[in-house]
Amino acid sequence: MSFRTLRGLAAAAAVLTVSGCGQKPAEPAPSAEAGQLLTNFTLIDGTGRAAQPGSAMVIGPDGRIAWVGPAAEARPPQGARTVDLGGKYVMPGLIDLHVHLGNVVDLKQDYRNYTRESVEKDLKQYAAYGVTTVLSMGTDNDLILPLRAEQRQSGRPAMARVYTAGQGMVFKGGYGGVPGLNQPVSTPQEARAAVDAQAAKGVDVIKFWLDDELGTMPKMPPEVSAAIIDQAHKHKLRVLAHIFYLEDAKRVVGQGVDGLVHSVRDRPVDQALIDAMKQRGTWQVAETLSREASMFAYGVPPSEILNDPFFQAAVTPAALAQLKSPERQKTVASGPHFHDYPAFLDTAKANLKRLKDGGVPYGFGTDSGPPGRFAGYFSHWELALMVESGFTPAEAIRTATGVAAQFLGAKDLGTLEAGKQADLMVLDADPTADILNTRKINAVYLGGRPVSVVKP
Template identity: 30%
Template sequence: MQRSDISRRTVLAGAAGLATGAAVGLGRASAAPREPSAADRVTAITHVTVIDATGAPAKRDTTVVLRDGRILAVEPSRRIGVPAGAEVIDGRGRFLIPGLANMHNHTFDGEAIEPPLHIANGITTVRDMTANDDTSRWRREIEAGTRLGPRWTVGSPIVDGSPSLWEGLGAPYIAAATPEEGRATVRAQKDAGADFVKVYTRLSRPTFFAIADEARRQRIPFLGHVSDFVQLTEASDAGLASVEHLFQIWYDTSSREEELRRDITAVPIAGGEYNGWLNKMHPYEYAAARSYDRHKAAGVFARLARNGTRVTPTLVLHTFTDMPGDTPMNDPRYAYFPAATREFWAYALELIYLNGRTPEQDARGRELFERRLSLVNDLDRAGVPLLAGTDNGTSYLMPGFSLHDELARLSQAGLSTMRVLQTATVEPARYLGARDRGTIERGNVADLVLLDADPLRDIRNTTRINSVVVRGRVIGPTERQRMLADVKRAATAMPVPAQPKAATCPC
């Protein structure tokens, strides 16, 4: 018997097993036979170059067989036949990568905009950083199969100190003034179904550590901003699952840490003063960045890596906050967003980020951003796991599209294209404990992106999307373009609300 016949029979046997609910090396329990459905369709992507995100070299001229939302086979095309009746997608000249993840998202524009834009951009996993009714409902509908969208992980409302930076700004938050309130908040959010507790900037030291302890007791992750009153290494040792943004990393790595920490803890911050926090802290952050001590940083980063503390750099956010005057005003992708959103972006840019800004601040912002790029490179070299995220909800950051901008920024920071790809694939899967996602391997979930150009040659080629596969469902070029057109029409039709949207910020 020829080897290709053996491979083909293996795939057919696997397809037959999945059709009856039997386990085929996937750890699935057997079940009674069921009637064939659309999910039973076998799909074969043939003669494609597979970039499986494990770090292995690209696999050229490979056939990938899908069935019932899973990957049945990843084999050289010469060794495997196409199962009879399979839907065949010709992958010649194309590149297959795992579905992408945005690990720092805020829902802003509603169901006609956000879920389809994520999927059309190849994003099959989203971590939403603030609880809201929309994403909770979408997740239920997606899991039930009644809505097309990414897998959603949804956190608690922001848990901040008192006074909170969010007072009076319209976004959901919880002010925990005491350790007891912090512990009660953790328990309440776990009972409410939050996937994690999102901690914020102005939590007191006692309350921060009470939340950390209660999260450990309740076995729920806690993550987010490092409090102004807590060292990064202390937060990592306490179990902080991921550090969001780069604002508070500088202090632990500064040769002036003791002096600067004394200064920042004395800065008066009023309730609702999130932008005031940005402005008041900027001189100290800049001083910390300029006094960056590589030897000291190496010890800090080794500690993060040892603890498994992730960092989500959100470089596209820092591009905006460090250099707001460089924000493009004519990006054609803005057409996918309602006029109300675009008007608010412009309002926030002019009145919050540019108002009173001096040429000196612009120069310092450019320098600070270049230092952030070097910081990300140092984190990666030290083995700190990085997660790709954008902070959608901040002005001019866009669901779907901005994740690709983030990948380009990570490449600009000096990460290899494979490492950049892993920040949006295998690293999020590891963080989420999803062993069957993030790579292209037999038995894994069939969340995939088919590209028309090689992302290992240029990471910007992740935008050259031909098709997207979501849990085995193929969104081909025609359907994908129709999705984008529908989003654009929905955005055009949306009325401008009487009340403005909540303020945008790094959150």
């Protein structure tokens, strides 16, 4: 993966004009300790308000937004650095509510790959693509906890902020998790004990997998999923379920699950599910449309995605060579359900639109991280697929920023307003005119500090 390192803010501060004459004392040199002024940009703030041309933002030395508004009204602190963005577009960093970290090298997944180095590499790659916060969905080992604690203590990490579900619950012999990491459960008692263990570690949410992998594996019984949900709620933790089938979505919503982390993909959602989700406040936490698209994208040569420089920036040379291999493409295309995957994607897209129109709360997530689902790129692919599903670009952006922060309960993230963390992307073109413009990344800031960004 290649990155370009942003020039230091000292270089950007060359736009600052300091006036003086005669014996007047020199103005103090611009200093990060005095804060920053970003000016001359169009603001897309993540609240759903219309884009605001001619904007400016004062970022305090703590990395939070001290003021945002019309550039003509900006009053930065004395000595603050000024960065003229030259008419570019500023939007909040993306928040991906369904990722997996650290277990994959090239295209090989193994729990032994999970190290502090591999996790930080993924989090830096997310940030380089403008994904400034992620929720890791149930395949972390315990080293994620001190890393998360360090981030929250500093408030200004140099990589994407992380939330975690720790180790999610998998039914014995069933689908999900990472072998060697996730310990299977087979009874309600074991399920409750597993939830207790995760709660004691201080995870942010509880995750479990309810799936039979298209009829090839045992499915978690109702009494086990009910025990997980009940025990999580005893710990005042929200619990999220991996589902595929409509009947399973109805089951866990009826049992009180707080969110679904994939769309229903076997058939159209019905009014009964919509009504139940609205009544209970159940979120469609993540749709993972990009996950569904990736299930067949690598089996149809020549694949446009493989030749996209924005994609290639996320992929190691070894992984890209494997993906381009005709032998591997033939293997993917010969899978027993390969020709079913496009229909699953179409169903997921249609169901997301039905849930949206029906008033069900929904968030944003990709299921990126497993082999072939690359950190950062998939978040932008997800936005494009949401627009294909019937969202406007502005709606998709709000879902992936302000709304996603609402799901996390992260009151200082997701929107570019006074008091919030200055986690943002600077774009060369208007993403509300064309969602593909989120890929034209000029700069990314985390807590007011620039980080390295992708170089397609």
